[in-house]
Amino acid sequence: GFGWGAGAGLVFGLALSVASTVVLLRALEGRGLLDTDKGRIAVGWLIVEDLAMVVALVLLPALAPSLGGNTVGMAGHHVGPDHGLWLTLGLTLAKVGVFVAVMLIGGRRVVPYLLALAARTGSRELFTLAVLASAVGIAYASSELFGVSFALGAFFAGMVLAESDLSHQAAADSLPLQDAFAVLFFVSVGMLFDPGIVLTAPLSILGVVGVIVLGKSLAAIAIVLAFGHPVGTALTIAASLAQIGEFSFILAGLGISLKLLPPEGRDLILGGALLSITLNPLFFVLADRVSRWLGERPELRRRLERRAAAPLPVRAAPALHDHAVIIGYGRVGSAIGKALQDWSLPFVVVERDRRRVEDLRAQGVPAVFGDATAPGILDAADIATARLVVVATPDPHQARRLLAKARAANPGIDSVVRTHSDSERRRLEEDGVGLVLMAERELALGMMTYALRSLGIREGEARLFVDSSRSESQGTPVAEPEQPAPELRQRRDEPE
Numbered sequence: 219g220f221g222w223g224a225g226a227g228l229v230f231g232l233a234l235s236v237a238s239t240v241v242l243l244r245a246l247e248g249r250g251l252l253d254t255d256k257g258r259i260a261v262g263w264l265i266v267e268d269l270a271m272v273v274a275l276v277l278l279p280a281l282a283p284s285l286g287g288n289t290v291g292m293a294g295h296h297v298g299p300d301h302g303l304w305l306t307l308g309l310t311l312a313k314v315g316v317f318v319a320v321m322l323i324g325g326r327r328v329v330p331y332l333l334a335l336a337a338r339t340g341s342r343e344l345f346t347l348a349v350l351a352s353a354v355g356i357a358y359a360s361s362e363l364f365g366v367s368f369a370l371g372a373f374f375a376g377m378v379l380a381e382s383d384l385s386h387q388a389a390a391d392s393l394p395l396q397d398a399f400a401v402l403f404f405v406s407v408g409m410l411f412d413p414g415i416v417l418t419a420p421l422s423i424l425g426v427v428g429v430i431v432l433g434k435s436l437a438a439i440a441i442v443l444a445f446g447h448p449v450g451t452a453l454t455i456a457a458s459l460a461q462i463g464e465f466s467f468i469l470a471g472l473g474i475s476l477k478l479l480p481p482e483g484r485d486l487i488l489g490g491a492l493l494s495i496t497l498n499p500l501f502f503v504l505a506d507r508v509s510r511w512l513g514e515r516p517e518l519r520r521r522l523e524r525r526a527a528a529p530l531p532v533r534a535a536p537a538l539h540d541h542a543v544i545i546g547y548g549r550v551g552s553a554i555g556k557a558l559q560d561w562s563l564p565f566v567v568v569e570r571d572r573r574r575v576e577d578l579r580a581q582g583v584p585a586v587f588g589d590a591t592a593p594g595i596l597d598a599a600d601i602a603t604a605r606l607v608v609v610a611t612p613d614p615h616q617a618r619r620l621l622a623k624a625r626a627a628n629p630g631i632d633s634v635v636r637t638h639s640d641s642e643r644r645r646l647e648e649d650g651v652g653l654v655l656m657a658e659r660e661l662a663l664g665m666m667t668y669a670l671r672s673l674g675i676r677e678g679e680a681r682l683f684v685d686s687s688r689s690e691s692q693g694t695p696v697a698e699p700e701q702p703a704p705e706l707r708q709r710r711d712e713p714e
Contacts, residue, residue, distance in 0.1 A: 237267060415482065547567045591623065
């Protein structure tokens with residue numbers, strides 16, 4: 219559409235397709251999603267994108283002559299176009315293969331040995347210098363000897379350094395330099411950006427942002443749903459991919475040096491990156507709101523989640539009585555389920571992840587597939603005859619809706635809920651929830667107990683102090699130290 223050639227289109231498309239892993243990690247950490255299924259899928263997706271970009275950095279110089287560019291300004295180790303495309307690609311891949319073999323076989327032994335020698339001197343400055351010399355030396359040698367890009371050489375230098383037992387110390391010592399180089403990198407990117415392109419080509423900028431925000435997001439939603447994941451996961455992945463970053467800049471620079479991408483293409487990529495990174499937090503908020511909106515429309519949500527998957531029966535278990543209903547079977551829910559299994563106590567799992575439900579049913583664990591807030595899902599888990607409902611999902615809004623539905627079907631049911639908000643904890647306790655646990659507070663109390671014991675406080679006194687702290691935060695009387703575990707709330711349908 220811009221009138222560029224196929225080579226420019228290829229580089230431009232690759233640059234717009236790869237999201238920034240750094241931006242994604244910061245976004246997921248800020249929302250507490252990094253260790254969830256959504257976070258693991260998003261991070262895995264971007265790692266695969268980064269690896270694909272490594273392949274692009276290898277092949278683009280070899281393909282440049284065939285795509286209308288040249289290798290002027292490059293290392294000059296690639297075979298020219300007169301040798302034929304396939305021979306060029308073959309020799310390029312062979313050189314990269316030799317380089318990888320040298321790094322993985324020789325580098326994994328030599329570099330850690332050299333770092334160990336530097337560490338034995340006891341000089342922190344010499345060790346830091348050895349780390350930097352190894353990284354820069356491997357990157358430079360890879361470019362000069364094997365014809366691969368400097369960026370690819372730096373990538374493998376990091377892999378080789380990670381093989382050393384001293385890699386954590388190396389990372390810690392080089393962290394200030396990492397921050398400095400990151401600042402220099404983005405400052406240099408900002409200096410390359412021409413703000414005038416926003417005024418001279420506003421439609422082109424909007425088109426680029428549309429590809430990044432809408433095109434990639436819709437493709438990600440379709441792919442994630444096709445693999446049977448919930449709509450909420452698909453929306454989170456879409457928001458994660460709705461930006462571009464560091465690899466896009468590297469590809470743009472490589473494309474210009476190979477005479478494949480015109481300078482205005484770099485300006486469009488930089489403009490799209492700045493706008494998409496700025497707007498990215500809004501897309502996470504929008505994804506949460508759309509997910510809640512779909513949660514209130516269970517039929518539409520069910521159609522979206524099952525469009526590319528074979529129908530899965532909602533329930534595949536016999537009727538239960540006096541059992542526990544575990545809503546969400548992630549790290550928290552699965553730990554509770556394992557404990558109930560060890561004690562041979564009956565329970566049923568309600569889970570939105572289709573593959574997890576299939577795995578549970580294959581193991582003989584009663585599991586209900588669907589959103590617990592949707593009509594009929596809790597009924598399929600026999601909530602009316604259950605004794606306990608365990609809300610193991612961290613969403614406080616969903617927790618309140620689930621408790622309301624559970625109590626409507628079974629007024630005497632006991633409940634335990636997890637939360638990450640102190641105000642939400644107090645609200646749930648006022649609503650009569652049997653036990654509300656805030657992860658950060660329980661973590662602090664556990665560490666507090668160990669710290670007091672480690673510093674010489676007797677176990678009984680330490681437990682009494684920690685129980686007092688817990689009771690003060692909950693506004694309840696202090697429990698006896700012999701009974702550190704919370705007492706079970708009496709069922710409403712049982713006599714006093």
